[in-house]
Amino acid sequence: MSRTPWWVRIPVLFFIIFGLMEYFVDSGDKPAIIEYPITQFFMLMVLLILIAIEVILKSIENVMFQTLTPEAQERYLAAKDKKIEFKWLNSLYKKLTSSRSIEREGEIILDHNYDGIRELDNVLPPWWVYLFYVTIIFGVVYLIRFHIVGDYDQELEYEQEVAAAQLAIEEYKKTAKNLVDVNTVEVLTEAGDLSAGEKIFTANCVVCHMADGGGGIGPNLTDEYWILGGGIKNVFQTISEGGRDGKGMVAWKNSLKPLEMAQVASYILQFQGTTPANPKAPEGEIWIDPDAPEATEENLEEAPGEQAKDSTIVAMN
Secondary structure (H helix, E strand, O other), rough: OOOOHHHHHHHHHHHHHHHHHHOOOOOOOOHHHHHOOOHHHHHHHHHHHHHHHHHHHHHHHHHHHHHOOHHHHHHHHHHHOOOOOOOOHHHHHHHOOOOOOOOHHHEEEEEEEEEEEEEOOOOOHHHHHHOOOOHHHHHHHHHHHHHOOOOHHHHHHHHHHHHHHHHHHHHHHHHOHHOOOOOOOOOOOHHHHHHHHHHHHHHHHHHHHHOOOOOOOOOOOOOOOHHHHHHHHHHHHHHHHHOOOOOOOOOOOOOOOOHHHHHHHHHHHHHHHOOOOOOOOOEEEEEEOOOOOOOHHHHHHHOOOOOOOOOOOOOOO
C-alpha cells in the first residue's frame, strides 16, 4: 500500500465503501444516495476520514524517518522506490509469446539484410497458433451441424426467437394492465379494480345511467338488452369509441386510460341482474355471449348481428 499513491488509494477505498453502501441499503429503484439524503452526509464523512488517515500516516512516516540514521534512511528510500515485479506474469507472457530476449536474438537472426535492417526468425506466438486451431475445430463443427446434418437454419432460429418474444410479450401484458385493448380486455374481479371503476362511474356516468344503473338519458344497464352488444369486450369498445353516431355517448379513449376503461366496464357488468329503483324500458336486443356454455346455435341465430359494439352502456358527458 505504501507504494500506491494517495490519489489512487483514497478514490479506490471511497468507491468500495460507496458500493457496499448501495448494495446493503435497500432503496428500491433509486440509488440509496438519492433516496436517502443522509447517505450523502455519510459519504462526505467517509471521504474526510480517508483524507485525515492519509495525513496522519504521512506525518507519522515523516517523524519516524527523521529518527533513522543516514544509512537506514537510504535503505528505506531504496526499498520505497523499489518497483513491484510480477515474475509469474512475466513468465506467462514469455510462454504466450515465445519471444527471445535481446541477448539471444543472435540465435534466430537471418541472413537477410536490407539497408542494415536484419530479419529475425521468430515463431508465431503460441496464443495465436492455439486460437487458429480453435477456429479450425469450430469451422468443422459448424460445417457438420448446419450444412451436413442440417440441425437448424437461420429461418428456424428466427421463428424460435419470435415465438419466445411473443410469449414474453403476453406474460408482460398480464402484468401491464394499461396495455389492455378491446382484444385482450378481461373482466376485472379484484376489489381494488371494482372500487376504482365505481369511482369513475360515479364521476362520469351517474348523470345518464343513475347510480343503480337503472338508466335515464342513457339505457338501462341492469337488464339483458343491449344496443351494441354486451360482455366485457363490447362494453370496453363502447366506452372507448363511443355510442351510435348522434345518439350515443362520446368516446372516452382520450380521457380515460385503458386500465380505467377496463375498470369501469367491469363495474358496469356488476349491474346485470340487479333491480334498480326506476328501471328504464329495455332498449336494443337480448345479447347472448357466444362463448358461454349455455349459448346454443338457436340462441346465436336469434341474437342480432349488431353485437360487435355496445353504444350507450355509459352515456357519459
